[in-house]
Amino acid sequence: MQTCLLRVAGLAVLALLFSGCATPLKPAAQLSTPVLSFAETHRDGLAIAGPYLGDRHTGLTGRTIVVDSIHDIVLRDHEVVLTFDDGPVPGKTASVLDALDAKGVKATFLMVGQMARSYPALVRQVAARGHTIGTHTQDHTNLSKVGLDTALAEIDKGQRSVAAALVPMRAQPAPFFRFPYLADTPALRRTLAGRGTVVIDVDIDSKDYFVSTPDDLNARGLARLEARGSGIILFHDIHARTVAMLPAFLDAIEARGYTVVNLVPGSAGAREMLLSQAGS
Ligand SMILES: [Zn+2]
Numbered sequence: 001m002q003t004c005l006l007r008v009a010g011l012a013v014l015a016l017l018f019s020g021c022a023t024p025l026k027p028a029a030q031l032s033t034p035v036l037s038f039a040e041t042h043r044d045g046l047a048i049a050g051p052y053l054g055d056r057h058t059g060l061t062g063r064t065i066v067v068d069s070i071h072d073i074v075l076r077d078h079e080v081v082l083t084f085d086d087g088p089v090p091g092k093t094a095s096v097l098d099a100l101d102a103k104g105v106k107a108t109f110l111m112v113g114q115m116a117r118s119y120p121a122l123v124r125q126v127a128a129r130g131h132t133i134g135t136h137t138q139d140h141t142n143l144s145k146v147g148l149d150t151a152l153a154e155i156d157k158g159q160r161s162v163a164a165a166l167v168p169m170r171a172q173p174a175p176f177f178r179f180p181y182l183a184d185t186p187a188l189r190r191t192l193a194g195r196g197t198v199v200i201d202v203d204i205d206s207k208d209y210f211v212s213t214p215d216d217l218n219a220r221g222l223a224r225l226e227a228r229g230s231g232i233i234l235f236h237d238i239h240a241r242t243v244a245m246l247p248a249f250l251d252a253i254e255a256r257g258y259t260v261v262n263l264v265p266g267s268a269g270a271r272e273m274l275l276s277q278a279g280s
Contacts, residue, residue, distance in 0.1 A: 056101070056104040058103050058105075059254050059259075060103045060104065060105050060250060060253065060254040061103070061104040061259065061260065062079055062105070062259030063259070064106075064261070064262040065261055065262070065263055065264070066264055066265075066266045067198055067263050067264065067265060068198075068266030069198060072266065073198075073200075073232070073263065075230040075261060076230065077229050077230055078229065078230060078257050078258045078259065079230045079258065079259055080225065080230060080231060080232070080233055080253065080258055080259075080261065081107075081108065081260070081261050081263055082100070082108070082233055082235065083107060083109075083178070083235065084096060084107055084109045084110070084237040084242075085136055085178060085234065085235070085236050086112055086136065086238045087111060087112070087115055087122070087236070087237040088109070088111060088119050088122035088123055088126060088237065089237065089238045090119060090122065092237055092238055092242075092243050093109075093119075093122050093126065093237045093238075094125065095243045096235075096242070096246060097125065097126065097129050097131070099247045099250060100129075100246075102250075103250045103260075105250070105262070106130055106132065106260070106262035107131050108131065108132040108174075108176060108200060108263050109131055109133050109134070109237065110134045110135060110176065110178040110200065111126075111133060111134070111135055111136055111158075111162050111173075112138070112140050113135065113136075113137065113138035113158035113159075113160070113161030113162060114138060114140075116161045116165045117161045117165070120165035123162060123166060124168065124169055127169060132174050132262070132263055132264055132265070133162060133176075134174050134175075134177055134198075134200060135155070135158045135159045135162050135173055135176070135177055135178075136177070136178050136180060137154045137155055137180055138154050138157035138161060139154065141154045141180060142180060142181050142183050143155070143184070143185070144179075144185050148185075148188065151188055152188075155192070155197075159173060174198075174264070174265035175196055175197045175198060176197070176198050176200050176263070177192060177198070177199055178200045178201075178202075179199065182202055198265075200232065203230075203232045203233070204224045204225055204233045204234065205234045206221045206224075206233060206234055206242070207220065208239050208241060209236060209239070211241075212241065213241070214245035214248070215245070215248075217241055217245045218248050218249050218252065221233065221245075222249070222252055222253070225253065225258070226256070230258075
């Protein structure tokens with residue numbers, strides 16, 4: 001009963017985030033190989049989700065950046081980072097994963113705690129398919145409108161919810177965080193930096209939260225990217241239009257010579273694993 005009430009309350013709050021999601025989805029690209037291999041890394045004796053460096057490679061597959069701080073995220077010309085906020089959600093997140101797998105690229109998913117509590121198996125699926133999982137508060141609260149203590153409690157609760165979903169995998173989310181509505185404050189950024197949490201900022205906002213056709217969304221995203229030349233792109237894996245546009249968007253940026261950079265948490269264990277996998 002309690003779980004049920006929590007889920008209902010959560011969905012009511014998050015209903016504000018969902019709009020125009022009734023479009024039937026096309027079948028995702030068929031994969032030639034299973035992608036359930038999951039690699040663990042360790043940080044302070046605790047396992048962290050990702051990185052997984054197997055899988056297929058295409059012209060779009062880019063390098064991996066090990067991130068200890070925000071200053072490590074330095075992209076070269078024609079490099080992008082794909083980020084997906086607000087999920088996971090049934091019927092959409094898995095299709096996003098299929099599109100990414102088809103192109104051999106990895107993304108960073110900034111998950112809302114309520115969603116992770118409601119759909120823990122999807123959290124694990126994202127991790128199992130080698131993507132980086134960060135967090136995005138428990139309730140998608142605008143942290144610039146609440147006090148510092150309340151904001152930190154929201155962040156911590158979101159991290160605990162995502163972490164709870166990963167317990168069966170003996171994994172933890174990366175210490176990556178994105179501010180809901182991109183609404184940060186200097187005090188929060190300082191506090192998070194002091195804790196070793198890396199804020200994942202946005203260079204290119206796809207604005208996929210506005211109602212538009214997948215073609216329009218694709219064209220707008222490409223135009224913003226071409227104008228900037230590189231950057232961290234914000235998508236949301238809760239919208240059908242984002243799912244629908246993603247394969248064409250990935251085709252288009254591959255044709256334009258871009259590569260997708262994989263961000264992974266920086267820790268001694270992650271570095272060791274990257275080195276061992278690179279040499280194997
Ligand atoms: Zn969000």
